[in-house]
Amino acid sequence: MTTAQTAILTITAILLIAWGAYTAYRYITRTHRQLRMLLEAIESADTSLRFPANSDSEVNATLNRIAQSLSALRIRISETEKYYESITGAVATGVIVITPTGHIILANPAALSLLGRQALTRLSALSDSWSELTRLLDGLPTGLNATVRNLAVKTSAFTRHDGLRLLIVTLDDITRQLEDTSVETWSEMSRVLTHEIMNGIAPVVSIAETLRMRYEGDNDYMTRGLDVIS
Incomplete structure (x- = not known):
């Protein structure tokens, strides 16, 4: 093989490697950009993003x-939230999350009705009308099972996905129940x-009846008095 042929082969190999590297770079960059677009769409709650199937199928x-999976998951989460909202809106038990x-x-509506409020955004808003309840819930204690006026109050903790x-x-x-x-x-x-x-008056009644039976006189006053006592 001549020097010229060797040079041509070397140049060709270098070009092929460069082309392969460039292609791989474009592929990785494009994939990275698509992933970033997908993540941004997820963060912005955009479930309509789709990539064309004619390239990089x-x-x-x-x-x-x-x-599509994330979109379906978001729909299920939304349906679950509405489901639980409908439940809390219908039950007679008041529910407050603090x-x-x-x-x-x-x-929920039951809690607002029980507390006599149209709306409730802060626990401190109850300090005037429900000071006992405010003091009871101060510090957000869990495991409570107490009674405040006519309300049975129970508490439990829940840690959300964000901690x-x-x-x-x-x-x-x-x-x-109180009535x-x-x-x-x-x-x-x-x-x-x-x-x-009855234990106290039973002997008195017994004595009065005994005296009346044994009384042989004709004093109406005594007879009537024993009758009244009996």
Whole structure:
């Protein structure tokens, strides 16, 4: 092989390597740009992004599958949120979700009704009308099971995907239970008092009846008095 041929082969090899490197660079750069576009679309909640299938069909098809999967996932999340919103909006139990700063991100209609509010955005807004409840929830304690006026209050914690720790508060109106308990208490007290009173007057009644049976006189006043005692 002559020197000229060797030079030509070397130049050809260098050109092929350079072309291959350039092609690979363009491929990687284009793929990187497409991935960046996909991520930006995801961050901006744009689920309509699709890549053409006529170029880099395999890569674009994969990226489109990812975009479609994420779009379907976002739709399912949205449907789940609406589902739980409809549930919390329909139940009679009040539900409040509070952030560590005291900001209320959820107060369902039942909670607003129980607390007598049209809207509720901060826990501190209850300090005037529900000071006991505000003090009880101060510091966002979990595992509470307490009663404030006519409300049964329970709390639990939930950590969101971004690490934010939320306090979930449930409120139940126990007015009926309190009334039932009050009636039961008074009934029991009445039974006890009746029993004690009857124990106390039973001997008096017995003595009065015995005296009346044994009394042989004709004093109407004595007879009527024993009858009244009996």
